[in-house]
Amino acid sequence: MLMPDDAKKGSLWVNGKILPWEDATTHLIIHGLHYASCVFEGERAYNKKIFKSQQHTNRLFNSAKILGMKIPFAPVDIENAKTALMEKNNLTDAYIRAFAWRGGEEMGISAPATSINVAVGAWYWPAYFPKELRDNGISLGTSQWRKPAANTAPTQSKAAGLYMLGTMAKHAANEAGFHDALMLDYRGYVAESSGANLFIIKDGILKTPIPDCFLNGITRQTILEIAKDKNIPIEEKIILPNELYDADEVFLTGTAAEITAVGQIDEQHYTVGDVTKLLRSTYETLVRS
Template sequence: MRLPCGTLRLPVLPTHFGVRIVGYARFPGGHFRLNPTWWRTPEMSMADRDGFIWQDGKLVPWREATTHVLTHSLHYGLAVFEGVRAYNTVEGTAIFRLAEHTQRLINSGKIYLMDIPYSREVLMEAQKEVVRANKLESCYIRPLAFYGAEKLGVSTRGASVHVIIAAWPWGAYLGEDGLEKGIRVKVSSYTRHHVNSAMPRAKLAANYPNSVLANLEATGAGYDEALLLDNQGFVAEGSGENLFIVKDGKIIEPEIASALTGITRDTIITLARELGYEVLSRRLTRDDVYLADEAFFTGTAAEVTPIREVDDRRIGEGHRGPITTKLQDRFFEVVNGRAPTYKHWLTRVNG
């Protein structure tokens, strides 16, 4: 049943994590969505909660999923990770594009000569197991591979590789209002990594201080998110999202050289072409973005988030545009299991 866009405030609910939350039911494009907001509460610790984490081949109690303070990756930043979402679909909980996310984790390890000691199939099953063990319906999943504490020094030779997988409820990364009304973005003074100094195809922990600085700068100035340029001054991506603009009915993305090849990005390109839109990839300048008819971010966390303003310039009409709305609606149809064409992108947790 399609429902009108809006927000329904639900009662305070107990959860199996031992905390109390306020839930919000949102209906972007008419699709039901439960948005727990406990993750934004400063006093909530990621370390101190109930549940289970998959660690090196087995489930362990959440509080016992620990590693030594001299672990190599803590000191040198060489850890690879993924961000994955599971949705409460019409056929039960399912993980969106699980195979692609898991392969990207393995590829990230390969780029940095990290031999992850589990097959793709084992890692995929482990992610399903974590969601089941924590009795989650909609959630965010974080696989992470890192080096152990056998040695220090920049070389990783002789250091063991460990893998953890955690999952927890997570609502709209850039806010539920952002999904509907759009967000305000600031072009960052920080430059995205050069392609020969950091490998942009890898989702590497050490790449993210660049994003942290850009995000802190933007949010500290009153914006919602940052947009980074590459070392030549062309548009790269958000601090944790890919960018698209709409101009004269065409959907345009920046050349992907210095940006992560996002899986949600690929999803949106596929859906846009299905809907009959031309999708182009070319260099974009910041003034191309200023003059766009519409703009939006995509990402596993951000999903499809409209941009209403960049550097105090209104984008289009200053709210979510019609093409963004169509793409957002179609995206939520797909991830909620209401699009039979794309059911192969959904891996049922109990299947």
């Protein structure tokens, strides 16, 4: 669950003002809701400090720019909003959701005169998957839904519309008894899970798909930096499904998922190996440092 019930006791930052949860509302007839003109960020704070906060803010602005939306605040305003909200909601470890969307001044596919609205939410949220699952590895089922090409959808934007696919893929995987979905791309190459990047380890080499039609996650980039520091050989490459089934270790990375071991993909089982454990413990130390 992404949002515990007690989050609703907190406040949100909306277009420059901090408002109680129940007052942070919007009209039903807005472009963002009907035409998916909405972008968002998912961030985590550890010990009162948001991990890579500036990078997340930069990505929010870039996601909006890709969708032709000009956020009417400066990046520093969003940085300050996140900090102020953490304080207001009295949070130490938190999940932060910053987002921007088109309002309802115009409805229709073309709506350039709509206002661009921005809000930030922040609440306590311990882990995406329960600890025992993260330790023993989650299961992934391959989805029938594929990641679209970069000229079919704005794949480098964290755009709400793209998550329609992730939700359908994850629902189908859950119904089939898996914890999450593995998504291939439009070419049949391995891409990522419904909401996190994917790594495999084979013969001591860390391998991960080239993010040319899905997000190059901030956690993914952090893991590549950690691996480089530890002299673990890295290959960013095309990964076909058969290479995945032959892997020694598999794990996911994402702000929400953090470093989550994968114990099963379809019928193939994996043990949680030493490289996954080393990268995970280094990441856990880094985010709290």
